Amino acid sequence: MNRGLNYRQSLPGSTTSSMTPMTPMTRKRKRGPLENSPASDVRFHEEAEVDGLTGNIKSVIVIDDDTPEPPPTVASSSSSSRPLSNGNSNGHSKANGSLPGLRTRAQVAAAHAALNGNNSVTATVVVPPPPKRRRRDVPQQPHPAANGLSTRKPFPQITSKAWPSTSTDVSAASSQTTKAPPSCDDKEGHYIVTADDVVGKRYRLIKLLGQGTFGKVVEAVDPSSNKRVAIKIIRAIPKYREASTIEIRVLRLLKERDPHNIHKCIHLLETFDHRNHVCIVTELLGMCIYDFLKENDFRPFPRAQIQQFARQLLSSVAFLHDLQLIHTDLKPENILLVNSAARVVNEMATAPGRRPQAISRKILYDCDIRLIDFGSATFEREYHSTVVSTRHYRAPEIILGLGWSFPCDAFSLGCILVEFYTGIALYQTHDNLEHLAMMEMVMGRMPERFARKGAASKPEYFKEGNRLDWPKPKVTKQSRKDVRATKVLHEIIRPQDTLNRHFLELVRQLLDFDPSLRITVRRAQDHPYFSAITPNDA
Incomplete structure (x- = not known):
């Protein structure tokens, strides 16, 4: 509102409908340029409303503001205030010892529509705002302290999300699990040596010869020639795989410079990769x-x-x-x-x-x-x-x-x-x-x-x-x-x-x-x- 307000009410014990001036509201605000103009009076009228808590009829003063929205249709009256339907205009005020409540036109219209014709006021129907969307209740997770977990940080809530699950999907996942090859490594990345296991699509393992930080050395046989060899199976760890490339480079150099092995260094036969393990094949000693x-x-x-x-x-x-x-x-x-x-x-x-x-x-x-x-x-x-x-x-x-x-x-x-x-x-x-x-x-x-x-x-x-x-x-x-x-x-x-x-x-x-x-x-x-x-x- 852009104008000052003069509030009136019927004093207790009065039988007339004349309204006496009231003191303005105690809230202070800056005065606008029109607040001292003669046209600062505000149009208002009194309406009846049912108290939602007690069920009693109470009086409210409705301020006719200057919004472009047309005022609600009210039964004609020559006075700005009219007797209530029960014939006692000030009954609610006297009973409660307080001033009538202030409402906007939209609120009053909604209240009148709720009365279903209990009073003579005809108001435009105002569609109530849509109800607020309520958050779905999420099942509470057990407190972390119950499982011996740290309670320093709050336990995260798990979103209740519907995941598609059908018997077909489950059976497909089960079949993929069963088809996956079993792990060939232990927890330290060493190859698990099994008798008669075939590596490099050629060599059949016989027994373990030794184990070190780098990996394992096994005895194997080449079925095509029945020749026995030693295979150094490097651990499936990046740093050991990288070190093995250096060793292979050195072994190739030694064999190239000393093909007849006069200087008594181990000779390389071949290398290959088997299930993420570098394999170095040498003569069996x-x-x-x-x-x-x-x-x-x-x-x-x-x-x-x-x-x-x-x-x-x-x-x-x-x-x-x-x-x-x-x-x-x-x-x-x-x-x-x-x-x-x-x-x-x-x-x-x-x-x-x-x-x-x-x-x-x-x-x-x-x-x-x-x-x-x-x-x-x-x-x-x-x-x-x-x-x-x-x-x-x-x-x-x-x-x-x-x-x-x-x-x-x-x-x-x-x-x-x-x-x-x-x-x-x-x-x-x-x-x-x-x-x-x-x-x-x-x-x-x-x-x-x-x-x-x-x-x-x-x-x-x-x-x-x-x-x-x-x-x-x-x-x-x-x-x-x-x-x-x-x-x-x-x-x-x-x-x-x-x-x-x-x-x-x-x-x-x-x-x-x-x-x-x-x-x-x-x-x-x-x-x-x-x-x-x-x-x-x-």
Whole structure:
């Protein structure tokens, strides 16, 4: 409304219909430009309405606003207010002690239509607005705390959505489920080896030969030629599949450069992909040297056989280095015997302070070997990861983070040759500082130049004067004991004859702390050790 309002009502006890001025509403608002004009009186009339709560008749004042909508048709009256149908115009007001309610024309018309003719007012029929759409009740989900779930976040409501479901659809889904091939992998991505399973549409699996981080090695047969092979089945994990591509590239290079296998590296026959597993097929060989040592109760090899092993290993690794390739994971597990057949001999073992004891020992018929597992092989020009090599055969420069190259393979070979001689690993540890302390027990103190580099790279391992900080206060008693029990190299390899003296000298040069002073594998092939004659008892 754009004009001021003057409210009138019949005072209690009055019998006339004259209306006296009322005080305006207390709500304040800005005054418009027409509020003080003479035409500010508003037309209104009084109507009767049924109270929806009590059922009584009450009076309401209807304001005739100036909307373009035509006013409702009302029975003619000369007065702006007319007697109510019950003859008491102020009965409801007196009874309640309050002013008549204010309604708009649309509300009054709707109320009159509800009276169904109980009063004489004729009003236009107003269609009520459509009812508001009510939200469907959604079944409440159980409280998450009932199932032991976290109550930090409210449990999400599940929408009640009708999903089409017929017996035909269910049967079709069931048939698809039954037709789906069963999983061939375990939870770690290893291929589940089953006897007589066919891989590559050609090879029938016979048995599992071994398992490692990379995957599994199985024995298989080619029915067309009845030839037995070894298949390395890589885990169905992206990083291992990617590493296998590097190994395949190296194997192809080795076979291409050495087709007659003079340098004793494993030869690739073929590769294929079977159910998301990369399969590498190679010749079938005997057991690895570590397994042979284990079956032989970790008794050492004869010195003559150690000399043959050393000659072949140096030839294999020198061949790799000539191709600018570093193996990085040399260990007895990665050296396979071509034929692991052996004879058993009975000997008398003597130990200081003990009585001689009869023992049995296996002696190999054939010392021919093959170097395997090129999954970690790295070209010198390509990226070098921070840590390589298995712990017991890891070079000191790798432990100290000084970088590594071809000399790390030479160090691993030195550890392997000592293990052939004693039957047990030279450095049996799993801690870096303890490992370095054992190295100093075997080889003496680190050279000053090398220790200075190590202290700059790993200061936590050194103390003042670039000396190895061993033992630290928190070192266990067992660790101290293990380091003290480590023997000096010349006590491990006693220089009792020419063969041992040359062998000791070769191992010492292979285990040198400083990689720049360590003997190269190519030079080691010309060492006097390989020209020394082995005694009959060796």
